[in-house]
Amino acid sequence: MPRPNILFLCTDQQRYDALGAAGNEHIRTPHLDRLAAQGARFTNCYTQSPICAPSRGSLMTGRYPRHHSLWANGVDMDPGEQLFTKTLADEGYDCGLAGKLHLGSAFDGRIEPRLDDGLRVFRWAHDPYLRSAGNEYHHWLRRTHPELYESAVVKRERSIDSLPQEAHYSHWVAEETIEFLGHSRQKDRPFCFISNFFDPHHGFEAPQRFRDLYDASALPAPVTIEDELATKPPIYTQESAKSYAGHMPGFDDYTPEDLQEIKAQYFAMVSLVDEEVGRILDALEREGLADDTLVIFTSDHGEMLGDHRMLLKGPMMFDCSVKVPLLMRWPGQVPEGMVADELVEWIDLTRTVLSAAGSTGLPRAQGRDLAGLWSGDAEPFDDRDWVLSEYRDGCWAYDPPVQTTMVRRGTWKIVVHHGRPSTDRERTGELYDLAADPDELHNLWDETAARETRAEMQAFLVDVLVATEDRSRERLAPF
Numbered sequence: 001m002p003r004p005n006i007l008f009l010c011t012d013q014q015r016y017d018a019l020g021a022a023g024n025e026h027i028r029t030p031h032l033d034r035l036a037a038q039g040a041r042f043t044n045c046y047t048q049s050p051i052c053a054p055s056r057g058s059l060m061t062g063r064y065p066r067h068h069s070l071w072a073n074g075v076d077m078d079p080g081e082q083l084f085t086k087t088l089a090d091e092g093y094d095c096g097l098a099g100k101l102h103l104g105s106a107f108d109g110r111i112e113p114r115l116d117d118g119l120r121v122f123r124w125a126h127d128p129y130l131r132s133a134g135n136e137y138h139h140w141l142r143r144t145h146p147e148l149y150e151s152a153v154v155k156r157e158r159s160i161d162s163l164p165q166e167a168h169y170s171h172w173v174a175e176e177t178i179e180f181l182g183h184s185r186q187k188d189r190p191f192c193f194i195s196n197f198f199d200p201h202h203g204f205e206a207p208q209r210f211r212d213l214y215d216a217s218a219l220p221a222p223v224t225i226e227d228e229l230a231t232k233p234p235i236y237t238q239e240s241a242k243s244y245a246g247h248m249p250g251f252d253d254y255t256p257e258d259l260q261e262i263k264a265q266y267f268a269m270v271s272l273v274d275e276e277v278g279r280i281l282d283a284l285e286r287e288g289l290a291d292d293t294l295v296i297f298t299s300d301h302g303e304m305l306g307d308h309r310m311l312l313k314g315p316m317m318f319d320c321s322v323k324v325p326l327l328m329r330w331p332g333q334v335p336e337g338m339v340a341d342e343l344v345e346w347i348d349l350t351r352t353v354l355s356a357a358g359s360t361g362l363p364r365a366q367g368r369d370l371a372g373l374w375s376g377d378a379e380p381f382d383d384r385d386w387v388l389s390e391y392r393d394g395c396w397a398y399d400p401p402v403q404t405t406m407v408r409r410g411t412w413k414i415v416v417h418h419g420r421p422s423t424d425r426e427r428t429g430e431l432y433d434l435a436a437d438p439d440e441l442h443n444l445w446d447e448t449a450a451r452e453t454r455a456e457m458q459a460f461l462v463d464v465l466v467a468t469e470d471r472s473r474e475r476l477a478p479f
Contacts, residue, residue, distance in 0.1 A: 003357050004330065005293040006093075006192040007177075007284065011273055012052065012100060012201040013313065014299035016045070016323040018270050026219055027267045031278030032327065035297060039329030040338035040374060046387040046408065047301045047346045050313050050321045051395050055300045055346060056102050060084060060117075062350030062365025065390050067470045072394035076104040079115050084350050085192060087361035089118030094186040096121030098136075098176035099169075099196035106130065121184060123176045127198050128160045128169040137172050161205035165272065168207060170199050174276035178283040190357070195280065199269040200303070202312060204261075206268035213271055216264035221256070222306030223320075223439050229309060231443045233417045233428045235402055236316070240309040245396040251309045259306045266305060290331065294356050296349060297327040308440070315391045317406035317415040317430070318440050322389045330356070333374065340373050343387045343408060364472040385410050388464055393423075400424040407461045411435040414457035431457065 016022060020029040021036035022043070048058035049065050057063075057070030060083045065071050069078040083103075085095045095118045104112040106126035111134035114122070125137035131153060132138070142149040145167040152160040165171050177195045185191050199206075229237050242250040254262070277297065284290045302321045304310040313321060326344070328334055333356075347367035354362055355369040368384065371377075386409040393401035402425065403418040411434045419427025431444040431454050444450035 002292065003093075003190045005190050005289060006088075006353055006357065007280075007293050007295045008192070008194045008353075009197075009277055009280065009295065009297045010194065011197045011199060011270075011299040013301060013303045014200055014270060014273075014325060015302040015305065015320050016043075016325050017320070018200070018267070018303075019325045021327075022325065026214075028213055028271045029274040031274045031281065032297060032325075035277070035281065035295065035329055036327050038331075038336055039295070039327060039334045040340055042326040042328070042340045042342075042344055042370075044341060044343045044387075045298065045324055045326035045346070046322050046343070046389055047299075047324055048388070049390055049394060050301050050316055051391065052300055053102050054390070054392075054394055057081075058347050059300075059350060060103060062347050062354075062362055062367050063470070064347065064366060064388065064468055065392070065394075067364075067366075070103060071392045073102075074105045074107055076113055077115060079113075081115065082362060082364070083115060083117050084354060084362055084365070085194070086116055086118035087354065087359055088192050088357055089120070091357065091359055091361065092189055093118075093357065094189045094191045095119050095193070096123075096180050096185075096191070097194045097196065098123040098180070099173045099194075100124075100126055100198055101196065102126065106132070120186075121180055121193075125169070125172075127201070136176075137169050140172050140175075141167060159203070159205050161203055161269075162207060165207050165209065165275075168272065170197050170269075170272050170276050173197050174279050177280050181280075181283050181287050181289065192353070192357075197273050197276070199273050200266050202303075204265040204269075206265055206272055210268040210272045210275075211265060214264040214267050216257075216260040219260055219263050219267070222251075222259060222309070223441070224307060224309050225441050228441055231446070232308075232430060235398070235417065235425075236308065236310065239314055239316070243310070243312045244314065245398045247396050248312065251306060251311055254311075262311070263305060266303065294328070294330040294333075294353070296353075297325065298346070298349065299324040300346075314395050315393075315402045315404045315417075317389060317391070317404055317413075319434075319438075322406065328352075328370070333371070335374055338374060340370075342373060343385060344370060345387050364470060366468060366470075386460075386464060388468060405461060405465070407457070407464050408434075409457065409460055412453065412457055413440070414454070414461055416458065416461060429454075 021033040047055040049055045053073045054065035061068040106112045109132040123136045151157045351367035352370040389406040391404045406415045413432045415430040
């Protein structure tokens, strides 16, 4: 079978339920819904961390955060790590990227250092905000819309998030992708192109045309109950008061009307990305590439969006924070309209892409090939009724640090908030029965009736950590 092209479409901070095809009747995502209908939708895809860089490091290497060295935002990945794009490039793929990468620090206008990534086309911009000599979006905006560049970037007289669609960061990512598909790709080779959108990451604002799609007052209110945080780890009360370890406003700083407006803007940003994805998919058809291309749509982590009385991201391991949309279309391979409920992880995408490309490279990648779920050979998942996510004080730093580990097994989820010697915080945690409590409102950690289940899940979490150690080095002999 000829090797497929690979088109990887990734958003930043999109919850699993911010998708019409996932049953959200309030959001408008017709192009993504069409993509889901033409391929597979995975209902239980978990990222390896609830924040950007560790998750993206896991995708690019196929390894858990504690192995690939990118344990926090603001850390530069070890240049010795091998990325799947480098493997594909070495095996004849033409590889490129547009948008965010986040395998290194880009704080305060720093240019993220590049690894040996195999990306021949590299249109990098960490975000729409920070001025940097390496920000390709700003270069494009200055060339194509000089007056908007001057007002939004230089003088900061208007919000760059609210720029009209034709000047928006998400539009630029699509433009770069369409340019690659139509002109700059090496047409004698299969390609792998990564389109990394920044939306629906905060700040919460979208072009007016997309904001007008939503009536904020008609959207569901945040998911919570009275005194919910009283039974949950104390870090959540702190995050409810101020987000990002005190660096940004928290849930408590907003009125109910403010929170509804945030949700409307968030949905509007998703709808903007949806329209740009539609443009990319149309270009794929126009170039005659659709039948030979594996298309993947997903996100690096979720967004609290007011649920559990919190916003943004951090050490939280709720589904709205670590479960993400995952759509895959591969004509002739992935059945149309397939819905897969198995528990899958982001590192499984790395292995799936490599397997689809016929690659045996990247031997330290730890994920599993998802193809078994549509080929009928699901043996690699027979014993994988669990997923693992890790947080190691990886966003804005806390004092003392916050370290959490989550394992979901079947319909049970445990989150250990580590204590000494990991951190000087009190050891505590969360335990949820997702069958009875899918919204994770009732923490059973201290419930007498759940004591046995908690002990079993804590022991299982330790077993998972041992099972996922990096033992990729070949054993040559008994000694």
